Amino acid sequence: MPRLEQLAELQGHEDRVWCASWHPTKPILATCSGDKTVRIWQATNAQDPTKWQCVNVLEGGHKRTIRSVAWSPDGRQLATGSFDATTGIWERDEDESGDYECVATLEGHENETKSVAWSKSGALLATCSRDKSVWIWEVEQDNDFECLSVLQEHTQDVKMVAWHPNEELLASASYDDTIKIWRDDDDDWYCSDTLQGHESTVWAIDFSPEGNHLVSASADQTLKIWQRFEPGNPLGIVTPRRGEPVWKCVATVTGQHDRCIYSVSWSKTHGFIASAGADNTIRVFEVSSASAEAAGRLAEDQQKALNEPGVLLEAKLVTETKNAHGTSDINSVAWYPNEEHGDWLASGGDDGTIKIWRVVKD
Amino acid sequence: MTTLINQNPIIYEASAGNSTREWREDDDNEDAADPIDAQEVFDLIRSISDPEHPLSLEQLNVTQRDHIQVSDENNTILVEFTPTIPHCSMATLIGLCIRVRLLRCLPSRFKVDISVRKGTHQSENAVNKQLNDKERVAAALENSHLLEVVNQCLATATSGGVVANIVRGPAVAN
Numbered sequence: 001m002p003r004l005e006q007l008a009e010l011q012g013h014e015d016r017v018w019c020a021s022w023h024p025t026k027p028i029l030a031t032c033s034g035d036k037t038v039r040i041w042q043a044t045n046a047q048d049p050t051k052w053q054c055v056n057v058l059e060g061g062h063k064r065t066i067r068s069v070a071w072s073p074d075g076r077q078l079a080t081g082s083f084d085a086t087t088g089i090w091e092r093d094e095d096e097s098g099d100y101e102c103v104a105t106l107e108g109h110e111n112e113t114k115s116v117a118w119s120k121s122g123a124l125l126a127t128c129s130r131d132k133s134v135w136i137w138e139v140e141q142d143n144d145f146e147c148l149s150v151l152q153e154h155t156q157d158v159k160m161v162a163w164h165p166n167e168e169l170l171a172s173a174s175y176d177d178t179i180k181i182w183r184d185d186d187d188d189w190y191c192s193d194t195l196q197g198h199e200s201t202v203w204a205i206d207f208s209p210e211g212n213h214l215v216s217a218s219a220d221q222t223l224k225i226w227q228r229f230e231p232g233n234p235l236g237i238v239t240p241r242r243g244e245p246v247w248k249c250v251a252t253v254t255g256q257h258d259r260c261i262y263s264v265s266w267s268k269t270h271g272f273i274a275s276a277g278a279d280n281t282i283r284v285f286e287v288s289s290a291s292a293e294a295a296g297r298l299a300e301d302q303q304k305a306l307n308e309p310g311v312l313l314e315a316k317l318v319t320e321t322k323n324a325h326g327t328s329d330i331n332s333v334a335w336y337p338n339e340e341h342g343d344w345l346a347s348g349g350d351d352g353t354i355k356i357w358r359v360v361k362d
Numbered sequence: 363m364t365t366l367i368n369q370n371p372i373i374y375e376a377s378a379g380n381s382t383r384e385w386r387e388d389d390d391n392e393d394a395a396d397p398i399d400a401q402e403v404f405d406l407i408r409s410i411s412d413p414e415h416p417l418s419l420e421q422l423n424v425t426q427r428d429h430i431q432v433s434d435e436n437n438t439i440l441v442e443f444t445p446t447i448p449h450c451s452m453a454t455l456i457g458l459c460i461r462v463r464l465l466r467c468l469p470s471r472f473k474v475d476i477s478v479r480k481g482t483h484q485s486e487n488a489v490n491k492q493l494n495d496k497e498r499v500a501a502a503l504e505n506s507h508l509l510e511v512v513n514q515c516l517a518t519a520t521s522g523g524v525v526a527n528i529v530r531g532p533a534v535a536n
Binding site: 034064065067083111112114130157159175200201219259260278327328329350 | 437470471473491494495496497498500501504
């Protein structure tokens with residue numbers, strides 16, 4: 001049975017670690033913390049994955065907790081979202097050994113920024129806040145960022161934003177217990193769908209590798225997997241708004257986490273889902289088509305009446321690592337983004353440390 | 363002077379002194395793990411000042427020892443509190459004070475859930491949700507003004523039961 005083997009424990013942050021983000025192409029990790037800094041960690045030995053070093057500390061850029069950090073798709077810039085309501089854009093000095101400097105500060109949110117995310121192409125940046133809004137920014141030349149849209153449809157704090165792996169499609173997770181899908185019509189952004197079903201705050205979301213599924217993590221202690229249904233789909237799921245696909249819940253993972261789940265990551269290489277939260281445990285799931293018993297497929301007429309596909313998928317527990325950060329909450333889990341180290345997982349916790357794990361088969 | 367939310371709170375007797383727990387054999391053993399129980403948690407929060415009146419949460423019956431559940435082996439604590447009136451807008455602040463007090467005094471292994479006693483507040487779900495959202499709490503505590511108010515309420519927390527001699531509700535002058 002596979003399990004998570006700990007490769008390294010990275011210490012240095014002086015307060016809880018809120019978020020960890022992998023560089024798109026290199027074994028470099030950016031982490032952010034309640035200590036108002038970002039730390040950049042690098043694997044120092046290609047042959048020994050247990051050797052890591054903190055190569056940079058980004059400080060002075062934010063006056064309060066840095067809640068979210070994300071690398072741009074070309075790996076040249078870092079975006080930081082802070083409780084000080086701003087988003088910082090950082091770039092490295094020309095030579096490899098240079099320090100990072102803050103080249104832009106995006107203002108506009110009325111209170112804490114909770115999450116920042118770059119679209120696949122790198123042309124767009126999304127931010128969200130306790131002010132209930134999602135902002136879409138266009139990345140222009142010379143570190144100019146133009147606000148394209150202020151989306152004000154959630155009724156409570158927006159906890160996280162995540163872009164589709166290929167398309168210019170955005171998902172947002174909220175304290176209002178819903179997930180919203182956003183699309184644009186020639187730079188005119190609108191809410192394409194609202195995913196209801198969770199019974200409490202949705203803390204995190206992530207798309208599947210091909211982008212037709214979305215996994216969500218909630219304070220209701222469950223994970224849900226949602227599937228996209230295009231107009232005219234074979235299951236006959238009705239798509240009420242012209243041309244707009246709908247997203248329906250096709251699986252719910254219950255009875256695993258027994259406290260709030262803060263983070264979820266869907267590996268873009270091997271397809272495993274990792275989740276973690278306040279029960280101190282990291283869990284890894286494998287997704288497959290639902291078996292006959294698990295499916296409990298609704299009778300066809302029932303299905304049509306509810307316009308629901310029923311349980312189409314199941315997520316089987318592959319391994320769980322209890323007390324991954326001792327008695328501390330785990331706030332962030334992130335799979336390595338490409339094949340080179342696809343079996344690596346980073347986690348950040350309330351104990352102020354980051355751990356690097358590897359999936360091993362015994 | 364601004365009108366108080368609850369101008370005439372009912373005041374209860376605070377039990378004299380501190381813990382009424384009996385001495386246990388392990389008490390003098392430095393190396394024994396110190397199990398936490400409901401009495402200890404109650405002792406930590408009973409003397410927090412109410413934000414509006416010079417009285418403790420115990421004197422106002424906002425907190426009671428029987429409304430605290432502790433599982434030392436599971437590292438979980440549930441604290442329920444009773445706002446003095448159903449539309450009390452101080453409820454979130456009181457809950458935050460309890461949370462901060464326990465955050466500062468208890469071992470970090472504990473997961474603490476705080477909620478309003480069922481049926482005692484008209485927005486209990488909304489209040490509970492806020493009090494148990496770690497991110498909202500963390501952001502609130504970075505607000506220096508709010509932190510100051512919390513600290514003022516906590517200033518009396520170590521006085522063990524009685525904040526002031528029992529007095530009638532404060533005189534209201536408008």
